[in-house]
Amino acid sequence: MEAVIIGVGLHPFGRFPGKSAMDMAASAVRAALADAGVAWPQVQAGYVGSLEVANPDAIVGRLGLTGVPLRGVFNGCATAGTALAMAARVIETGEHDLTIAIGMDKHPRGAFAADPSVAGLPAWYGQTGLFLTTHFFGMKINRYMHDHGITERTLARVAAKNFRNACGNDRAWRRTPLSVEEILASPVLNYPLRQYMYCGPDEGAGAVVLCRADQAHRYGGRPVRLRGCALRSRRIGAFEVQSPSLPVSEHAPSPTVDASREAYEIAGIGPQDVAVAQLQDTDAGSEIIHLAENGLCKDGEQERMIADGETEIGGRLPVNTDGGLIGNGEPIGASGLRQIHELVLQLRGAAGARQVPGSPAVGYAHLYGAPGVSAVTILSR
Template sequence: MTGVAIVGIGMHPFGRFEDKTVTEMGVEAVRAALGDAGDPEFQAAFCGTAYSGVAAGHKVLGALGRTGTPIVDVEAGCASGGAALMLAAGAIRAGQYDCALVFGIEKMPKGIIRSSFFEPWREEAGLAATPAYFALRAQRLMRESGVTKDLLAQVVVKNRRQGVHNPDAMFRAEVTADEVLASRLVCEPLHLWMLCSPNEGAAAVVLRAAPARDGGGPGVTLAAATLRSHLPGSALHEGTPLSGLADDADIPAPTTLAATAAYEEAGLGPADLDVVECQDTDAARELLSYEELGLCPQGESGEWIAEGVTALGGRLPVNPSGGLLSKGEPLGASALGQVVELTRQLRGGAGPRQVDGARTALGHTVGRGANASVVLLQR
């Protein structure tokens, strides 16, 4: 079967850019990725975005004079970029295209994300309180996994420390646990600095057909790209239902579904990973991701952060880019931002945040829908 190689990457930094349109940010990221790949002819383009409106990908490629191919705009919430990547990789594997461009763009409104996902009555009833759902999940994680508020703060301390070295991040100053716990309480147990900021940015990758399992070369291979939705039943999963079942212990999370499929597709497991970029919408979400991705056993994520397992220099560094807590979250761009970071890591070009000798990497996003995506990369 045909393999898929990542032959080009490009980023527009994540942050706030008042004088730029989402199209302009996309143009910069796409131009950089195509340049990195040696300016190939691509036969299709896939654009992940949630808030950019009609034909947003077409506007980016129109501005670059590169239209004419199929351009597919993909919305899958926080996993939009992962969904775009999955479609492109699948088409290449099937022999439909030799080269495909995948990019994600976003310019988010400020503050709590307003989502058309919620019916007007749910907004009127105060049930569109996105951070409150995160807080309920955090409270349950604290109860079930021995996580404390101080450990939640430690996730922020770790990611912000790592983000200092990422020029594409929005926040590049270290913070202390005391400062995190002194920031405004949004929804107990979550304080403002434990929540990522919705923001703006773009990321792009160029994919090419490659011989399967082309190990040993300098190139980076896309070993798996999966997308899964939720199974019904859990009250707090990202499908954001109005109710769930009390007996939900056997219902796998959408992240677990996506991860299981990705490990199977690639013939890899959590023990093979050298570096991970995971969804840290809030500090508890990062810890929950450790468990749902199978990085650590259920209930042990608190120990992992306490023991520094996932810090740079630890056994399995998570979010060397600084994560969304440092970068901010432009929905459509965030999954591909992870792929750009992980490709840099596998190429050995991540500078002071390099994970030494990284050969196998996992990227993970999850959000409303539910939509969960998992990407596995290898060199």
């Protein structure tokens, strides 16, 4: 049985002093339920993810103690991909008719400061200043620029686009436009990446309500089809985050490539069909690399594509139309549900000022993060 999305809800992303992650999530869930036209007691099962909240399933205390099986899930930056895939899976297997995926987080300011042991790494790796995921992003794009002729200006163009798109999104965090020149003048944090080329950890929540496709007519709104979900972890030989060493004898693509191919295959949809994409833009370089890793262009084509405005709203392949991570920040548990929220609005034709013209029919969402895990979700009208 196919699962469809009938409701989406998003608490704005940003900084909300005094407001808990769980309160933000409760507000996102209420918005998603209202969007779907259902009440909380009708929800038969759910999956909820968070990095900072140890018991995100405690949200039932704010929504209603119905006894609903609500399971906690976590896959780093790909957490929301897992929550959505599991919520769909229990509909596909026939176990449940109406389910929910929830994500929430509230991170302290600044770079993540975890102990390396949380990622199975030795203490010295953190003591000597190597345990920073941002090093990986800097090193991967540096090599990519060297191999494929991508320039620093293209990095800045991507960031400028995402800030510009965020300006059209009243739920986004960073709604101040920044020019390519301003971005190129910001301090280098991890060469070649500059301050305004990075997303920051912040706060927010999202929720998505799903039901059996053959029951969608009972609820309000226009259902969006969930065509394929895939999650893959790194294979040996992939150039991956948090790796004290990597083999020289063999090479494998990023888990993004594996998850992408699997999702296209499940969906029976190819990259040429994608009308709007949400790609993990932890930094501007990541968006550039992920365009190719998700099959949306060839390596090196990004230099021309981005200069020609192809990834702008109104371009051939709009990317991160709501501002992406650069414009919204990254509350880890919720980030992927923000992507789904945006795609659902775009496929419904309800994205307002930032609506992609031409009634987009296929939306593509991609997540990537430590310790080398990627989730891809493909939606269609």
